[in-house]
Amino acid sequence: MKRYTVLSTSPTFTKYSHKAAQILEESNCRLVMIPPSEMHQREDFKTVLAEADAWVVGINKVLAADLEQAPRLKVIVKHGTGIDSIDLAAAARRGIIVANAPGTNASAVADLAMGLIIAGARQIVAADQKTRQGFWGPVMGYDVFGKTLGVLGLGKIGRGVIQRALGFAMNILGYDVVHDEEFEKEYRVRPASLKEILSAADFITIHLPLTPETRHIIGACELEQMKPTSFLINTCRGGVVDETALYDALSQKKIAGAALDVYQVEPPLSSALLKLDNVILTPHMGGYTYGAMALTSEVVAQSVVNVLQGKPPLYEVKIN
Template sequence: MLCLSQNTAKSPKEYLEKNGIELIWNPVGRPLKEEELIAELSKVLPVHGIIVGVDPITRKVIESLPDLKIIAKHGVGVDNIDLVAVKERGVIVTNAPGSNSESVADLTWALILAAARQIPKADRVTRQGRWDRLVGYEIYGKTIGIIGTGQIGLAVARRARGFNMKILAYDKFPNEKAAKEIGITYVSLEQLLKEADIITVHVPLTDETRGLIGRNEFEFMKRTAIFINTSRGEIVDEEALYEALKSNRIWAAGLDVYSKEPPIGNPLLELENVVLTPHLGAYTVEANLKMGMAAAKSIVQTFKGEDPENRVV
């Protein structure tokens, strides 16, 4: 079995080894590309299971593994796995729902505050010996617009209550129970974009959500709006976002995800009014342990002939 994630916590490793599973690690410490995956996996055949982060598990990768039984996602989103191909092969796919919700929500708020108060720029000028008094925006009492109210979106909303914010949300399938408990008002996407001071994206990547936020959507936003994306880069038209930031059509953005990762050569890297992090929303000690244990348990259950928990396919 090949465990692709070098960030797996100690307990999941011990659990797998205790159950007699041989572990083979990603040798480079970063997500592998398709051709790299195929090359590395070919060295250790037979491979019966994979624990995967954001590495692309394409049809070619799947077809190169005749003994593959399970792909366990070390996280939640499975958009990097060819689900059509795994269904055809009868390969099981699992994920770890809820395991990283609080961690991603924490990072979302870190990006909100960093963008609102220009913290990265303030850090740089202070280290340079300058004493620039950068002017930002308060968050307290403002309106937040949450696009997507799954577990992460709701975790973001709960934190917004501490800032005494008006909470707007857009979701094709509103969670009315949570709305009542937290104090969320569901509105149309257009209304959310027009009224929110902070707009944060928490929908999964699907054919329907790809390119959901583009030029038209940025035109609806306030000039003082802060746009946050900790979901998937492909949900946003990055060229339109660049133009909105460059022209000061919106105040700032905070991004943890990109259409191409790492975002080498991405023009967004040139702008000072965007805060950038390297897709680390789920990278906390706590989330890492929960994701790792969920993946490890799914592997063991499958190898024992049981139907694993959190099965996606």
């Protein structure tokens, strides 16, 4: 049986799932793990890349120059959903299949989005810090129960947030280019335009892919339309929000607060948002639960094996 080499630059691939490692082992795959921070520093990276039949990627970029050094590469699988860090055109030119694992972390991200809504409204982070500093007294916040939630993007994650929000008796406004009337009826979602959501929602949570159409879909003009008591939550992709405009809106108290798990530049070490106390910042942790990471690894491993055995991956990314 042929021995395959699988390169992984995702540090969490197989870390939380013995089953994922077993899928590879049973298909005669040799797994080589190289952290993304060491990709271009380790002497053996080019050697492994030249031998790789499959490449499991995390947050690292996959450039055309990398693919030129991988003559045996048959498939690139994202250990997650977003594929904007992969040069899809270069992969297509070389006949390399690209796949991902959509939906495997949907529940985890929806949990975080709902948690950030509550944390922002009730000032949980600030209250924790004040208590540790010896402060004792009421920390004022905003109500969540019965308020209006605007959901931008009604894919698996957006729907998951809606399902959770119903437990808070929230009024749901949904924005998407595709309408699922059955879902909207079952979960009492009222389709709305972006403009309507901006002006009516108490909380806006974004779950859109990053495309030329969605880049900076929330900018200065949109933030001006939001209520001064409203909150913005982004757990999808940093590029959908203009962070300079968001900083201005938050610093000038044009909106009450925001919570971000994703950023235009990661990590956001030089972001002006770090200076503000009315924004919660988390380290792109949305999909990081033990269950979600295990399932993601298993889907990725099976897609790798499928392609190496001449079968389609579980979730192939269609490249135009």
